Amino acid sequence: MNPLTANAVGKRYRTRWAVRDCSFAVPEGKVVALVGPNGAGKSTLLRMAAGLVRPTTGELTVFGAPVNGRIHPDVSFLTQNRSLHRDFTVREQTRAVAAMNDRWSTDRVHEVLGLLAGVDVDAKIGTLSGGAQTQVAIALALGRLPRLLLLDEPLSDLDPLARDETLRIIMTEVADRGTTVVMSSHLPSDLREVCDHILLVDDGRVRVDGDIEEVLAEHRILVGPAADESAVEGTLISATRTARQSTLLLREVEQAPEGWEGTEPDLESLVMGYLRASRERQLSGRND
Numbered sequence: 001m002n003p004l005t006a007n008a009v010g011k012r013y014r015t016r017w018a019v020r021d022c023s024f025a026v027p028e029g030k031v032v033a034l035v036g037p038n039g040a041g042k043s044t045l046l047r048m049a050a051g052l053v054r055p056t057t058g059e060l061t062v063f064g065a066p067v068n069g070r071i072h073p074d075v076s077f078l079t080q081n082r083s084l085h086r087d088f089t090v091r092e093q094t095r096a097v098a099a100m101n102d103r104w105s106t107d108r109v110h111e112v113l114g115l116l117a118g119v120d121v122d123a124k125i126g127t128l129s130g131g132a133q134t135q136v137a138i139a140l141a142l143g144r145l146p147r148l149l150l151l152d153e154p155l156s157d158l159d160p161l162a163r164d165e166t167l168r169i170i171m172t173e174v175a176d177r178g179t180t181v182v183m184s185s186h187l188p189s190d191l192r193e194v195c196d197h198i199l200l201v202d203d204g205r206v207r208v209d210g211d212i213e214e215v216l217a218e219h220r221i222l223v224g225p226a227a228d229e230s231a232v233e234g235t236l237i238s239a240t241r242t243a244r245q246s247t248l249l250l251r252e253v254e255q256a257p258e259g260w261e262g263t264e265p266d267l268e269s270l271v272m273g274y275l276r277a278s279r280e281r282q283l284s285g286r287n288d
């Protein structure tokens with residue numbers, strides 16, 4: 001069963017649609033990269049999946065059950081603001097969260113915290129660095145023993161070492177427990193090591209949804225003469241052009257025409273291509 005599905009989901013705040021007509025199914029046991037530019041709708045999607053925000057249209061399900069304004073017992077959600085009390089020690093915060101959860105393992109929280117270099121359980125949360133606070137919040141999210149873990153920008157304030165530690169914890173969680181993870185980020189480089197599925201949203205819509213290897217194989221970067229792009233086939237996603245040459249990101253292109261060189265993009269150039277397309281749509285006021 002899919003841990004999370006969205007069926008024609010939309011969310012409107014006043015007159016503006018933050019998410020529109022989104023449909024997707026998150027595969028079980030995978031780590032899903034939820035990527036997109038600022039304001040694309042990533043947090044809104046995660047908040048709807050966690051039952052914190054109700055969709056205006058459509059429906060989300062978690063393990064087959066409609067999300068009805070409350071978090072499913074098998075889901076943990078790391079919010080962007082981390083939801084920690086600055087005046088509590090880590091131990092006190094753990095006790096407070098334990099009291100709010102029927103299914104809970106303090107041992108699991110301590111096990112995770114034990115793998116992290118920078119966290120003292122008797123330190124006040126307000127005295128910890130932003131990165132250490134994020135790590136505490138992740139450990140607490142795992143204390144709920146989730147089958148679906150939703151992480152809103154879990155790596156954004158981590159230094160490289162803390163980022164590595166955190167990614168290792170997430171990878172171990174997936175390998176040992178088969179937990180499904182959906183994690184949002186702006187940075188594809190954060191996600192390449194751990195993610196096997198990509199959900200790229202822009203302007204509230206799903207633009208790419210699929211297994212990362214398959215998605216990359218469907219795209220090509222073509223580099224060729226700027227003067228003539230008429231021989232190029234496929235769906236153009238974005239282009240950068242200089243006086244001498246054009247670099248195109250395309251979908252569904254069979255092979256490079258004569259005079260052009262074609263390569264499969266890596267995740268970073270794929271995401272950058274879609275972000276560039278998003279920026280151009282914004283600048284031109286288009287909404288397609």
Ligand SMILES: Nc1ncnc2c1ncn2[C@@H]1O[C@H](COP(=O)(O)OP(=O)(O)OP(=O)(O)O)[C@@H](O)[C@H]1O
Pocket residue numbers: 013017018036037038039040041042043044045
């Ligand atoms: N509570 C709210 N009230 C009104 N508008 C909102 C609210 N929350 C989000 N929005 C708007 O909805 C759109 C999508 O926001 P959202 O936070 O979901 O995007 P995001 O992809 O997570 O962005 P970021 O990467 O910057 O966190 C934005 O235009 C945002 O301003």
